[in-house]
Amino acid sequence: MQAHDARLDRLAHQRRTLPEAVRVDELAGRRSELSTRLGLERMAVSDLEAEVRKADGDVTQVRTRRERDQQRLDTGAVGSPKELQRLQHEMETLARRISVLEDAELDVMERLEQARAELAATEVESAGLDSELAEVTDRHDQAVAELDRQVALARSERDRTVGQVPxxxxxxxxxxxxxxxxxxxxxxxxxxxxxxxxxxxxxxxxxxxxxxxxxxxxxxxxxxxxxxxxxxxx
Ligand SMILES: [Zn+2]
Structure with missing residues (x-):
């Protein structure tokens, strides 16, 4: 009788302190941290993509204006020397502006590339964690099932003994x-x-x-x- 109860107590204790359960909790905690990080990194990538589109639009806009100026020069549509001087000055200004905008676009593109690499690494880490979590959960469930089986066996043995005790x-x-x-x-x-x-x-x-x-x-x-x-x- 005492042996049966001790065995049941031991099984209950084992079930409360399963190492697999501790590991599942630990992994689930990391899983939720990673999910937060993934969300932030995806947001960062999409923000930078929008920035690149905007920077690209800015460059295109100034280029178009400079090309138009160039065409006016080429076709000889400009009459007075004063107008010609103004146009040449504007074209120089636009060229400097294009260079600044292109540098800015390049900078954003580099940041986007870096953010995408970080996101890709986090996605790999996340996939690894998911498969580890699935594996540990599986082991945990098996351990619980095995303990349940032993508890049922111990209970039925205890019940048989109880029947013989006044x-x-x-x-x-x-x-x-x-x-x-x-x-x-x-x-x-x-x-x-x-x-x-x-x-x-x-x-x-x-x-x-x-x-x-x-x-x-x-x-x-x-x-x-x-x-x-x-x-x-x-
Ligand atoms: Zn004693």
Whole structure:
């Protein structure tokens, strides 16, 4: 009886402290961190893509204007020298502007490339984590199923034993078990109670030895039900 209960307690403890469960929690925590990071990095990439489009539009706009000026020059549409001077000056200004805008576009493109590389690395990490999480979850579920199977077996064995124990004795055992932190009965081994580990004194041992085998003995120290065996030292 005591052995069955100890086994059930041990199984319940194992189930509460499964290393796989700890690992699943740990991975799930990292999973949620990574999801946040993925979201931020995707947003950064899409922001930079919009910036590149805008920078590209800016360059195109100024280029178009400079080409138009160039055409006016080429076709000789400009009459006065003053107008010609103004146009040449504007074209120089536009050329400088184009160079500045192109540098800016290049800078944004580099940042976009870097952001995309970071995102790709995070996606790889995320995929790895997902497969690890799936694997650990699978192991966890198997461990739980195995423990459940053992619990069911231990329960049915305990139930079989309970059927053979008189009700009164069972009630006493349960009461002591609760009082004594889970151990209601202990063997007397070499004059020592296996429950409290104390050696019984000579008088108690004599008294115990004199009692018939069907009388339920109790440890004088810890009050547990005392099971007498051939190794009891009586
Ligand atoms: Zn004891």
């Amino acid at each position: 009700d009164e004795l069972l009630a006493l055992y349960d009461k002591i078990r609760i009082q004594q932190g889970g151990v209601g009965a202990a063997a007397l081994h070499q004059r020592r109670c296996e429950g409290c580990r104390l050696e019984l004194n000579a008088a108690d041992l004599r008294e115990l030895a004199a009692e018939p085998a069907d009388v339920v003995a109790r440890c004088p120290e810890c009050n547990r039900l005392l099971v007498r065996t051939a190794e009891s030292g009586l």
